Amino acid sequence: MDEIRIGVFGLGHRGIHWIRVLDRIDGYRITAVGDIFPLQERALAEISNSEGVESYSSYEDMLADPNIDAIALCVRCEEQGAMAARALEAGKHVNSEVPAAHTMEDLWRIVAAQEKTGLVYMLAEQMRYSGFITGWRDLVQQGRLGHVGYVEGEYFSRKSPHRYYQDPKTGEFIDIPDLANHPDAQPTWLHKMPPIHYLCHDLSAMLSILDDRVVKVTGMGTRPQSYLDDAIKRADIQVALLHTEKDTVMRMACGWTLGRSRETRGHRYQLIASHGTLETNPHMDELQSMWLADSQMHDVARVDWRQERTDAPSPSPSEAAALAEIKPDYIGGRRTTGYSIPSIDYIVHSNFREAVLGEKPLEFDVYKAMDTAAPAILAADSIEQGSHPIDVPDFHPDDSRPSGQLPKGI
Amino acid sequence: MDEIRIGLFGLGLRGLAWLRGLQRLDNYRITAIGDIFPGLHQRGLDQLENSNGVKTYADYDDFLANPDIDAVALTVRCEQQGAMAAMALEAGKHVNAEVPAAHTMEDCWRIVVATERSGLVYQLAEQQRYAGYFGGWQKLVKEGKLGHIVYFEGEYISYKMGEPASRKRYHQDWDTGEMVASEDLHKYPNAKPNWRHQMPPAHYFVHDLSPILMILDDRVTTVTGMGTRRQSYAHPELKRADIQVGLMKTTKDTVVRMAQGATQMIAPNRDHHHFQMIGTKGSVESGRSWDSPHKMWLADSQMHGPATIDWRYERTDAPKEAVRSGHFGMDYYVHVAFRDAILHNKPLEFDVYKAMDTAAPAILTADSIDRGSEPIEVPDFTPGKHRPHGTWPEVSR
Numbered sequence: 001m002d003e004i005r006i007g008v009f010g011l012g013h014r015g016i017h018w019i020r021v022l023d024r025i026d027g028y029r030i031t032a033v034g035d036i037f038p039l040q041e042r043a044l045a046e047i048s049n050s051e052g053v054e055s056y057s058s059y060e061d062m063l064a065d066p067n068i069d070a071i072a073l074c075v076r077c078e079e080q081g082a083m084a085a086r087a088l089e090a091g092k093h094v095n096s097e098v099p100a101a102h103t104m105e106d107l108w109r110i111v112a113a114q115e116k117t118g119l120v121y122m123l124a125e126q127m128r129y130s131g132f133i134t135g136w137r138d139l140v141q142q143g144r145l146g147h148v149g150y151v152e153g154e155y156f157s158r159k160s161p162h163r164y165y166q167d168p169k170t171g172e173f174i175d176i177p178d179l180a181n182h183p184d185a186q187p188t189w190l191h192k193m194p195p196i197h198y199l200c201h202d203l204s205a206m207l208s209i210l211d212d213r214v215v216k217v218t219g220m221g222t223r224p225q226s227y228l229d230d231a232i233k234r235a236d237i238q239v240a241l242l243h244t245e246k247d248t249v250m251r252m253a254c255g256w257t258l259g260r261s262r263e264t265r266g267h268r269y270q271l272i273a274s275h276g277t278l279e280t281n282p283h284m285d286e287l288q289s290m291w292l293a294d295s296q297m298h299d300v301a302r303v304d305w306r307q308e309r310t311d312a313p314s315p316s317p318s319e320a321a322a323l324a325e326i327k328p329d330y331i332g333g334r335r336t337t338g339y340s341i342p343s344i345d346y347i348v349h350s351n352f353r354e355a356v357l358g359e360k361p362l363e364f365d366v367y368k369a370m371d372t373a374a375p376a377i378l379a380a381d382s383i384e385q386g387s388h389p390i391d392v393p394d395f396h397p398d399d400s401r402p403s404g405q406l407p408k409g410i
Numbered sequence: 411m412d413e414i415r416i417g418l419f420g421l422g423l424r425g426l427a428w429l430r431g432l433q434r435l436d437n438y439r440i441t442a443i444g445d446i447f448p449g450l451h452q453r454g455l456d457q458l459e460n461s462n463g464v465k466t467y468a469d470y471d472d473f474l475a476n477p478d479i480d481a482v483a484l485t486v487r488c489e490q491q492g493a494m495a496a497m498a499l500e501a502g503k504h505v506n507a508e509v510p511a512a513h514t515m516e517d518c519w520r521i522v523v524a525t526e527r528s529g530l531v532y533q534l535a536e537q538q539r540y541a542g543y544f545g546g547w548q549k550l551v552k553e554g555k556l557g558h559i560v561y562f563e564g565e566y567i568s569y570k571m572g573e574p575a576s577r578k579r580y581h582q583d584w585d586t587g588e589m590v591a592s593e594d595l596h597k598y599p600n601a602k603p604n605w606r607h608q609m610p611p612a613h614y615f616v617h618d619l620s621p622i623l624m625i626l627d628d629r630v631t632t633v634t635g636m637g638t639r640r641q642s643y644a645h646p647e648l649k650r651a652d653i654q655v656g657l658m659k660t661t662k663d664t665v666v667r668m669a670q671g672a673t674q675m676i677a678p679n680r681d682h683h684h685f686q687m688i689g690t691k692g693s694v695e696s697g698r699s700w701d702s703p704h705k706m707w708l709a710d711s712q713m714h715g716p717a718t719i720d721w722r723y724e725r726t727d728a729p730k731e732a733v734r735s736g737h738f739g740m741d742y743y744v745h746v747a748f749r750d751a752i753l754h755n756k757p758l759e760f761d762v763y764k765a766m767d768t769a770a771p772a773i774l775t776a777d778s779i780d781r782g783s784e785p786i787e788v789p790d791f792t793p794g795k796h797r798p799h800g801t802w803p804e805v806s807r
Contacts, residue, residue, distance in 0.1 A: 147643035149652040149674055156688070158709070218634045218783045220657050220665045227558035227663075228690040236560040236690060239665050241636045241657050241783070247643075249636045249655050251667055259557060259692040261707035263715030272567060274644035274652060275675050282695065283705065283716060289698070293675035300677045300699070387634045387657070389783035 007032035010074030037171025081106025088113035123369035132305030146275030153202030194380035196238035219379035240379035417442035417479035420486035447587025492517025499524035534765035543721035556689030564618030610776035635775035656775035
């Protein structure tokens with residue numbers, strides 16, 4: 001096998017972005033696209049040669065297609081985790097958009113299915129591949145900062161109001177001010193999803209730096225009704241406190257209806273250790289800061305670390321040229337197709353490709369993926385339970401849960 | 411009464427600073443000083459311009475029995491700090507107490523009940539709430555410029571082991587009261603860890619929670635906490651956590667994150683206090699270092715990016731008496747508010763209930779950490795049907 005025949009399910013803005021990337025890099029051939037909404041035509045239009053590419057509106061039918069080796073799962077729905085597990089159970093490798101799942105049961109189902117089948121499951125979380133995360137990880141793992149006592153990560157922004165309602169027939173997103181013209185519009189999963197379920201980008205990156213896992217989580221949030229807009233029935237912010245196996249306290253927070261400027265970074269991180277500190281630039285026009293106690297620094301060093309890597313891996317020349325063509329789409333000043341730092345999105349697809357083709361095992365394996373997803377789900381559960389702390393399970397197999405089996409009670 | 415005869419108990423560094431400050435203000439006369447360590451009395455007297463007739467005490471009960479003391483300035487740092495404040499009120503003295511107010515919930519209640527029963531003034535001498543920039547932030551919130559405040563974070567992250575004097579903060583010679591650095595412990599066979607060593611870092615949230623609650627005009631209802639092990643990683647000779655973090659919920663539906671740590675090594679230029687407030691219509695954030703400005707963004711003000719604002723601890727309207735009073739001039743306001751409450755019946759803005767609203771979440775965060783991060787409800791200290799004025803709540807005694 002030298003080519004992965006991939007089917008993309010979920011043709012929203014991220015799905016379209018994935019199609020553009022997958023269509024341009026070596027080792028992938030898109031053989032199918034699917035969505036429960038009639039969005040297939042616009043997806044096919046993004047593929048350089050769409051001849052023979054199947055279109056599906058039923059996920060079951062897509063999974064039954066023998067010309068699909070791997071599923072690119074770009075849905076945003078409550079059943080996302082179950083859909084990933086079903087793909088594995090149907091014999092397909094899975095590369096799944098974040099977050100991995102929305103229930104603990106679905107996480108276990110993914111783990112058990114992956115173990116039983118030996119197929120590749122990858123959570124396509126790309127922040128962990130950022131240049132600065134590598135820089136920070138090197139410092140921590142070399143012991144330059146000593147013991148890390150505290151880590152902060154957050155995803156704060158002021159998203160435009162077009163993702164909260166959807167036409168149930170066409171899948172078209174409906175702007176809140178336009179709701180009166182769309183009486184059939186339904187709230188989307190993004191609308192219902194607890195914001196803290198989306199801490200995956202930040203937790204993934206921080207756990208990769210610490211080489212650690214969360215053992216306990218508690219959370220708090222505002223009421224499940226935005227103070228910004230009556231039509232948004234979700235909390236404006238949710239915050240989690242997490243404790244790791246290596247005795248680091250983490251504060252993670254998510255909110256998308258906040259009064260934060262676009263010039264303030266949406267993702268911000270801070271790390272305070274026994275012998276130094278690291279912090280991302282709060283605002284776009286600033287640099288990151290680093291202070292090392294053992295380095296004769298009178299003040300913090302300003303470091304030009306970015307999400308972009310200096311050693312951006314190696315798309316082939318043809319891939320690089322093709323990837324450079326990808327630009328986000330804008331309608332009325334609003335970004336309407338997925339956009340990420342191209343170099344780190346590339347790594348996600350490159351790693352998946354290498355794992356499926358048997359060239360290299362995944363660094364971000366199914367267990368690490370679940371270590372990222374579970375604290376998010378449990379933080380939301382904690383909020384629902386009045387902030388009661390919840391232990392986070394270890395997903396690795398052991399005597400109590402042999403490989404390939406669900407734990408007792410699931 | 412046109413003068414407050416004040417007795418100061420606790421002759422550590424803060425006590426000495428208070429003695430200097432009180433002498434610079436009108437209407438205060440220092441009539442007594444005290445400390446359980448007699449060896450510290452002379453340095454207290456040495457701070458006074460005129461020590462004639464000033465009595466010294468090693469016994470707190472004897473000190474409280476002195477009829478020439480109207481008010482107690484309580485500058486101790488010990489586990490019994492709250493009980494000592496209550497004892498002073500019960501003995502008929504007004505109290506101006508250094509932070510934090512107390513270290514047990516029972517002591518918080520005892521202060522409240524004693525204040526209510528006696529009608530005397532109890533003030534928690536938390537000065538950060540008088541900082542200039544909090545005045546600016548408070549105005550923004552009151553005017554609704556930031557919308558609903560959904561998140562507020564404050565922290566006191568310092569590193570005080572780098573300075574020779576500060577390295578002595580955690581052990582004390584039990585005969586003389588002399589503070590002893592860890593590396594000198596072998597020379598002091600009677601040195602023991604002091605309360606600062608044993609105190610959970612979260613108990614010191616007070617400087618940050620006080621202004622936050624003032625700005626929000628709110629109180630905390632639930633807390634949960636997490637912290638690192640009870641032995642510093644940076645200084646293993648210290649048996650205290652490097653950091654403790656509290657997550658809190660208020661009555662008006664704001665999530666508050668507090669953090670306190672004093673043993674992790676941070677850049678010298680890093681401001682120990684940092685605040686961030688996020689509303690649905692805007693946000694403000696203090697600078698990370700002493701010389702970096704604040705940032706403010708208002709959604710409805712045509713701002714493309716956050717504005718840089720020269721807000722400081724110092725107030726722009728500070729009278730000249732404030733300027734040299736300590737803590738960027740903020741110490742002045744604490745002593746003036748206390749004086750005006752006693753001499754001019756001017757009600758304290760930061761009354762006993764607000765003081766306990768600040769102290770209790772800190773104590774309960776540490777309790778939550780001890781209980782594996784269980785959430786704990788924070789009581790409302792104001793009297794009502796559930797607790798008549800001057801009586802103890804059912805559960806606390």
